Amino acid sequence: MKKTLSFLFFVALAFGCAAPEEVQIDYTAMSDAERLEAATEMARSTIMVDGHVDLPYRMKVGGFTLQREILDVSVRTDGGNFDYPRTKEGGLDAPFMSIYIPAGNQAIPGASKALADSLILMTERLTETFPDKFAMAYSPADIEANFAKGIISLPMGMENGAGLEDDLANVEYFHSRGIRYITLTHGKDNLIGDASYDTTGTHGGLSEYGKQVVEEMNRVGIMVDLSHVSDNTFRDALAITKVPTMASHSSVRKFTPGFERNMSDELIQAMAKNGGVMMINFGGTFIDSAYAAGAGMVREHLVNYMVDNGLSRSDSAFVAYAAEYTAANNPFPTVERVADHIDHVVNLVGVDYVGLGSDFDGVGDSLPTGLKDVSMYPNLIAELLKRGYSKEDIEKICYKNIFRVWKAVEDYAAQN
Template sequence: MKNYYLSFIFSALSLALLSACNTEAQESDTEVTEENVDEKAMALAKEFIIVDGHIDLPYRMRIANFRLEREFVDPSVETDGDFDYVKAKEGGLDAPFMSIYIPASYQAAFDHEYGNLLEGEKNRAKEVADSLITLVEGISEKYPDKFAIATSPQEVEAHFEKGLIALPMGMENGAPIGDDLANVKYFYDRGIRYITLTHSKVNQICDSSYDSVRVWNGLSPFGEEVVQEMNKVGIMVDVSHISDSTFYDVMKITKAPVIASHSSCREFVPGFERNMDDDMIKVLGENGGVIQINFGSTFVDDKSREKSEEVRGHLRSWLEENNLTYEDSAAQAYIEGYMKENPAYSTVKKVADHIDHVVSLVGVDHVGFGSDFDGVGDTLPTGLKDASEYPNLIAELLLRGYTEEDIAKICYKNVFRVWKEVQNVSEELT
């Protein structure tokens, strides 16, 4: 009798457990629809760490501080920019890489004929880099309840658990290294965790995708040493902005996976060397690297790029005719009005197309977000206008069949994997 009742109780418990498991499975596998996708996307944006490879807040703050007619930018409150604390919290952004952006105008004058750095007033790149790093440190010091510097994935995770926005830093342009290899370690010690080898002009390290001049046809001899030193020190090599030949030189030399912190796919914008073509993306995948998709409309959409060039052409002509510059307050109203009347915006769907394209080439392990917020000006697509709108992109990916694990990889796991592997390689080399 006892065995019968015992068996009955076990059977009942098993059925109850199975029913509970089935219910849980049904809830987690709820079909994503147009009706529930926004709620689901917002939940994932808050559940997962979101890493963005490139946000230009520091230089935006620097410019604002130098222009007396504009108010000081306070990132702890809502601003008119693409990134601030309020927008980041709303959109689930947890680890925006602060771009320590060094315009080519600050790098040492370059002797194209002999490939030497020339001393002069323009050789201020290191000074500017230091000032921007100090500015980012100042944000975390002034608002410790909102922001914290991060130099590793582990620190990002710790800050996330506390509800803080982590501020890792990447240096956009290797010009501040100068001709002294010791500066690689210097900037590592200052918190830099990736270096974009150049920006818009050739420098002492390599050629630029934006520059018609090809001094090195890839990496310079010193540039090869810089890549090796970055591997040794533990700084990620960023292949955004560099020329195609430089990219292939980097791939031959690096012992660690690399990132493209804010690049998109050339497939959709033919001839735009600043983006990566299919062969490069495949090599990046073989390297174990990650391409972080730039959201700018002119990066993701050929039609937007053509329209934007038309608009810029008209504005240049109008400014010349009226003897004005883009900086003149007298021109601002006209520029703003004309751009509103002649929009060149793409859409969040097009950004998702770029993610789809990378996944079709090399899989979901090699793509992430690299918005270029505060860096691409008024060219951001509809649905991705600022840091509050990451859930819109996540929703689009859900509707396209991406799983929660896929989205976690795109949001942060892929970049964390590269970052940790760069740390591992550094330990092996030292």
């Protein structure tokens, strides 16, 4: 990491001036307010990609239509973590829309693929309805073009390879539908391989079919996403892939011992050796093992208070008390803890292998103080600047690292 942020001020060569001098600005010496202002400008002027936002499934649950009284994310919404105004405030330019397939769909033939198709259509409908605000994106070049127009890009990744069903041809089909990464598993083992949340170990890693899936994803140009997979599946995928991989929304296991859903130092190093990128999840349970215990104690107290006082969750008296009590007994980690995860990856393998994968709209109310929604990315950038990250570092974390992986996958597919 560099300890200063550099800007080049160019002098017109017509006047015969010397080569431009590099002016060093030390953001570590700024006040918090000054640094946040600089971080906000940086967030809004730099392309920012988030590896995982669960908006499509939120729209499905919320009953997406064109009527604003149901759910219209083109305007500020009361709930959720994502909408257009807040996205612009936070400087987010390309949230990967999660085409999420719940593990329960795996038991019903055809249900996973049908749901994936419906969520893709829903995402496309969003861009068709509000073309001045959102646009589809199928490549880094698309994101750059949309960024130049001030439009939010909506690239897509499928969360859970169960959407492929048992048909290898569906890899190419979903590429044609715009899917640019596939998370191989989700909450349960599937036909592709074993999942981190499952203890069954159905295949001992990737299945034979799963190995074919990884090879086919390489061939057609879909990034292999290793979030949610078991350690054995992770290792198997790295042994087979011919291109860099990614983890769209995972954090560091060091801070959550025993939580296999996060990545161990061994896996972080292996992904870096592969040339991949790890995109940090913001969810409380992902970034701090103390969160679950603290949140559980708060929930237990509030349930007891509600029962003892004959209240319901919707009663104004309970809502007010719950807000006050939670604030006074805040169980949430802070934005600093997310920066700790980034620091750990950078110190372990370097700044070229880390990105942002918030899991907004997918982790409920567990998000840390200072990163509650998409408007708050500048808080994280400010914290990184405070720790000595340079403008070049921030650009790598925000988009250059994932672009590098994505372009490598595109290039390999173009040659095969």
